[in-house]
Amino acid sequence: GIQVEQSPPDLILQEGANSTLRCNFSDSVNNLQWFHQNPWGQLINLFYIPSGTKQNGRLSATTVATERYSLLYISSSQTTDSGVYFCAVLRDNYGQNFVFGPGTRLSVLP
């Protein structure tokens, strides 16, 4: 099956710093989503981004499907950004069966 890798596994930032999270996947995908799991365990959709670039406030994401990677940028980080960021990919739209990466655990210090 498709493999999803994320880096770095852990990241500690000072409030106000910027960061880049990376997701690599082993095969072509029809769908890619970034999720944030907050410290209470809730998974929140950030971006649906099978290709191209999207921005939402301080967050933006870029997927280069031909090179099988996606990047999540967090600018001017805040303590509320802490949690685990997951990349999830979907091989085919019929099954809609997401495969999750192992996540990047982000801690933003005040």
Add this chain to the structure above:
Amino acid sequence: EAGVAQSPRYKIIEKRQSVAFWCNPISGHATLYWYQQILGQGPKLLIQFQNNGVVDDSQLPKDRFSAERLKGVDSTLKIQPAKLEDSAVYLCASSLRGNGYTFGSGTRLTVV
């Protein structure tokens, strides 16, 4: 719109006991998923329903896990008998069509 509802929020049981989790998806979402998330790992799909039919249950341990979605809306996931390694968060999600993928808050199961 209301989100994906799950209950209970927490459950502690002894090994070899049985347990059931309930999920109510977002209204109109035909696709429903159950994921298992072991501490420190990403969620892993257990079963996917399209309306009341099973699309994918290849990673469901069928000797002890079962799930149903009888009327194409609510779903229940059952474990019988539970093992220590079943301790995890069980997440339900629903979607319209690949995007609009929304997770519930999950049920944290501890098997002692």
